[in-house]
Amino acid sequence: MKKYVPLNSLETPRFAEIKTFMRLPNVKTTEDIDYAVIGVPFDTGTTYRPGARFGPAAIRDISSLIKPYNVPQRINVVDELSGVDYGDVSVIPGFIEDTYQQMVRGLMPIVKAGVIPICLGGDHSITLGELRAIASVHGPVALVHFDSHFDTIDSYFGKKYNHGTVFKRALEEGLIDVTHSIQIGMRGTFYSEDDLNGSADLGFEVITSFEMRELGLAEVIRRIIERVGDHKAFLTFDIDFVDPAYAPGTGTIEVGGFTSAESLDMVRKLKGLNFVGYDLVEVLPAYDPTQITAFLAANLVFEFISLIALKKSGK
Numbered sequence: 001m002k003k004y005v006p007l008n009s010l011e012t013p014r015f016a017e018i019k020t021f022m023r024l025p026n027v028k029t030t031e032d033i034d035y036a037v038i039g040v041p042f043d044t045g046t047t048y049r050p051g052a053r054f055g056p057a058a059i060r061d062i063s064s065l066i067k068p069y070n071v072p073q074r075i076n077v078v079d080e081l082s083g084v085d086y087g088d089v090s091v092i093p094g095f096i097e098d099t100y101q102q103m104v105r106g107l108m109p110i111v112k113a114g115v116i117p118i119c120l121g122g123d124h125s126i127t128l129g130e131l132r133a134i135a136s137v138h139g140p141v142a143l144v145h146f147d148s149h150f151d152t153i154d155s156y157f158g159k160k161y162n163h164g165t166v167f168k169r170a171l172e173e174g175l176i177d178v179t180h181s182i183q184i185g186m187r188g189t190f191y192s193e194d195d196l197n198g199s200a201d202l203g204f205e206v207i208t209s210f211e212m213r214e215l216g217l218a219e220v221i222r223r224i225i226e227r228v229g230d231h232k233a234f235l236t237f238d239i240d241f242v243d244p245a246y247a248p249g250t251g252t253i254e255v256g257g258f259t260s261a262e263s264l265d266m267v268r269k270l271k272g273l274n275f276v277g278y279d280l281v282e283v284l285p286a287y288d289p290t291q292i293t294a295f296l297a298a299n300l301v302f303e304f305i306s307l308i309a310l311k312k313s314g315k
Helices: 050-064 096-112 126-138 166-172 193-204 209-215 217-230 259-270 292-313
Strands: 034-038 083-088 117-123 142-146 182-184 205-207 232-239 272-283
Touching: 034 096, 034 126, 034 292, 050 117, 050 193, 050 272, 096 117, 096 126, 117 126, 117 182, 117 292, 126 166, 126 182, 126 272, 142 217, 166 193, 182 232, 182 272, 193 205, 205 209, 205 217, 209 217, 209 232, 217 259, 259 292
Parallel strands: 034 083, 034 117, 117 272, 142 182, 142 232, 182 205, 232 272
Antiparallel strands: none
């Protein structure tokens, strides 16, 4: 079996070569790999600050600093896994429904091969395209959703497809199993109490950031694991889950979020769940001059890759 692994930074400097995620080989293959990193440089679904189309490039650029050994998880992802940077989906700027079709076409070979897709956004509207591809192979999946927003409104400015409606559409299309899905970290101000209760009314379990502070991390993780069970799951992480003091480079900020350390720890604690896909969305480099948002995003992706390695190794 051929194994695809990152370049060794002790042999080739981190600032050299083409910028791929974690310096993985840029190869469009589904053979002999466990996961594929795919960029989705699309932000037509955004409703406030644009620019998340440049997120994949920013995350890849700074990811060269990540090394393969995960200290708290005690695992070396290179020893356990083979993976590639698959390049970008051929998005169509300005045309969200056409881009969804492109995403499904681009992701289907990966998903059908049993490879776990890891998508770099892009705004949160891209998740619908991912879920269409994944559900066509795996059936409806449990959704684990970290965000400061619910993204379950019915429409925005009369439009059905944008980053605020993505999970309402996914539910209507039968892409997610809401009885095993959970949303974590929502906060900020709302137009009305109906906005606060909308996701719960649709059947999602919801743990707001305010409730998380009261419950503590251990109880939140217990509830996530209990809710998902052994169902196939998709993890979506909007970087605005993190407090803007730690992740300023995003499109729709909300104060009162979580630290970098807390966010990384939450992903680490999801060990053992049966994930079949992941995305990291809403990184906006124009508001991230020191790259701290992109670097946190890259590390969150690394933590997810570590979960794949732990699952495969049986640790």
